[in-house]
Amino acid sequence: xxxxxxxxxxxxxxxxxxxxxxxxxxxAVAVGYVxxxxxxxxxxxxxxxxxxxxxxVDLPLVLPPVxxxxxxxxxxxxxxxxxxxxxxxxxxxxxxxxxxxxIASAIVGFPLMVRTIRLAFQSIDxxxxxxxxxxxxxxxxxxxxxxxxxxxxxxxxxxxxxxxxSLGEFGATVMVLGSIEGRRTIxxxxxxxxxxxxxxxxxxRLVLISIVLACVxxxxxxxxxxxxxxxxxx
Amino acid sequence: MSWLEFDCRHRYPGGFELGIAFRADHPVVGxxxxxxxxxxxxxxxxxxxxxxxxxxxxxxxxxxxxTRRGIDVAPQSRRVxxxxxxxxxxxxxxVERNLRYGLSRRGTAERDVDFARVVEVLELGDLLARxxxxxxxxxRQRVALGRTLLAGPDALLLDEPLTALDQPLKERILVYLxxxxxxxxxxxxxxxxxxxxxxxLAEWVIVLEAGRLVGSGPPREVLPADAEQPQSCHGNPx
Numbered sequence: 001x002x003x004x005x006x007x008x009x010x011x012x013x014x015x016x017x018x019x020x021x022x023x024x025x026x027x028a029v030a031v032g033y034v035x036x037x038x039x040x041x042x043x044x045x046x047x048x049x050x051x052x053x054x055x056x057v058d059l060p061l062v063l064p065p066v067x068x069x070x071x072x073x074x075x076x077x078x079x080x081x082x083x084x085x086x087x088x089x090x091x092x093x094x095x096x097x098x099x100x101x102x103i104a105s106a107i108v109g110f111p112l113m114v115r116t117i118r119l120a121f122q123s124i125d126x127x128x129x130x131x132x133x134x135x136x137x138x139x140x141x142x143x144x145x146x147x148x149x150x151x152x153x154x155x156x157x158x159x160x161x162x163x164x165x166s167l168g169e170f171g172a173t174v175m176v177l178g179s180i181e182g183r184r185t186i187x188x189x190x191x192x193x194x195x196x197x198x199x200x201x202x203x204x205r206l207v208l209i210s211i212v213l214a215c216v217x218x219x220x221x222x223x224x225x226x227x228x229x230x231x232x233x234x
Numbered sequence: 235m236s237w238l239e240f241d242c243r244h245r246y247p248g249g250f251e252l253g254i255a256f257r258a259d260h261p262v263v264g265x266x267x268x269x270x271x272x273x274x275x276x277x278x279x280x281x282x283x284x285x286x287x288x289x290x291x292x293x294x295x296x297x298x299x300x301t302r303r304g305i306d307v308a309p310q311s312r313r314v315x316x317x318x319x320x321x322x323x324x325x326x327x328x329v330e331r332n333l334r335y336g337l338s339r340r341g342t343a344e345r346d347v348d349f350a351r352v353v354e355v356l357e358l359g360d361l362l363a364r365x366x367x368x369x370x371x372x373x374r375q376r377v378a379l380g381r382t383l384l385a386g387p388d389a390l391l392l393d394e395p396l397t398a399l400d401q402p403l404k405e406r407i408l409v410y411l412x413x414x415x416x417x418x419x420x421x422x423x424x425x426x427x428x429x430x431x432x433x434x435l436a437e438w439v440i441v442l443e444a445g446r447l448v449g450s451g452p453p454r455e456v457l458p459a460d461a462e463q464p465q466s467c468h469g470n471p472x
Binding site for chain 1: 247281282283308309310312314315316318322324325326335336339340341381382385
């Protein structure tokens with residue numbers, strides 16, 4: 001059986017992952033859609049804008065997570081731009097709470113989610129939306145009645161992938177959450193255990209859980225992605 | 235009285251330039267020309283898929299586009315029904331939900347077209363529960379035609395609706411098209427590169443060549459009896 005520390009790490013990882021994915025999903029859908037539709041544009045301002053947006057979105061994918069965490073840290077400290085604002089307006093401090101870990105996870109997982117969602121939208125003929133508009137649908141109506149349901153499986157695949165990334169997130173999380181007893185995600189708990197005498201032998205359960213969760217999430221994401229592209233080929 | 239007045243100029247980034255002006259007075263007008271003549275561009279401008287560099291489009295005295303005055307009516311408000319060469323049925327919706335898509339979004343200004351009558355005329359009754367991927371090419375074309383009619387358009391734009399069909403199927407779809415045009419009497423712009431199809435459906439034909447209008451008139455005068463491939467007014471193959 002799992003110890004209370006292991007249960008706590010598992011519960012916190014799920015809470016952080018679910019919150020990160022739920023909060024960033026609408027933005028990921030919007031950005032993925034814009035990038036997909038701008039891909040074949042012949043207008044150079046649109047192409048340039050797309051390139052800048054793509055670079056901004058992909059940056060956390062190649063930056064060391066610790067750097068992402070550091071940048072988030074200096075934003076969230078009480079004297080930082082976001083920290084001061086939150087403190088002044090709502091008397092709230094996010095740093096070293098699980099909310100900060102959720103924000104870090106959302107930022108690190110965002111590029112993976114956007115990439116999968118963009119590919120899903122790219123696989124849909126944009127003229128279908130135009131056909132919908134010719135039948136009386138406004139732009140938002142056409143999006144939600146045609147493009148969104150057709151891309152739904154790709155969107156779920158992106159969300160699952162980002163959730164899996166969140167479960168494995170360490171570098172950015174340790175910068176904004178620290179490693180405090182009772183407030184450790186699975187990777188933080190494994191790291192903490194390995195720094196204790198005899199801990200290396202005691203962390204195998206969390207390692208095993210991490211591997212199983214990662215495999216299940218990857219398989220689920222792959223399944224949804226395959227279903228997305230099979231539908232488009234049908 | 236013209237139901238459509240079209241006068242547009244547009245230059246694509248690749249260099250192709252369209253400069254066409256015409257009036258459609260007859261109920262069914264054919265746009266005839268080869269690949270790259272500008273036929274589909276004309277339809278795209280009328281439907282609102284393409285905003286030309288300069289131009290003016292008027293449908294039944296309603297200004298759809300006037301670049302000088304900054305008028306560009308949104309596609310959903312133009313009330314023109316476009317039937318695409320490759321149907322563009324919504325793959326996630328059944329035939330019935332495809333047909334009802336425009337019906338449920340129809341405003342009070344749109345003409346009233348009865349669902350049961352469309353299903354009857356186009357013989358779609360047995361197909362209603364199916365998904366588009368389970369339909370043949372001809373069935374898809376009939377569903378696309380029905381879906382467009384049910385949105386209650388003021389005019390029909392048919393973009394090469396017979397191109398992807400073999401001869402026997404084409405004959406059957408032509409019969410359905412004739413039925414639809416006779417039943418609802420919608421002003422129609424019919425695009426084709428096949429002279430026989432234009433001769434059969436259109437009462438007036440406009441011939442396009444490399445983005446320019448090179449002739450217009452009754453089909454039997456403008457299209458020679460043996461012209462199955464698009465030719466210019468000078469007899470050159472396009």
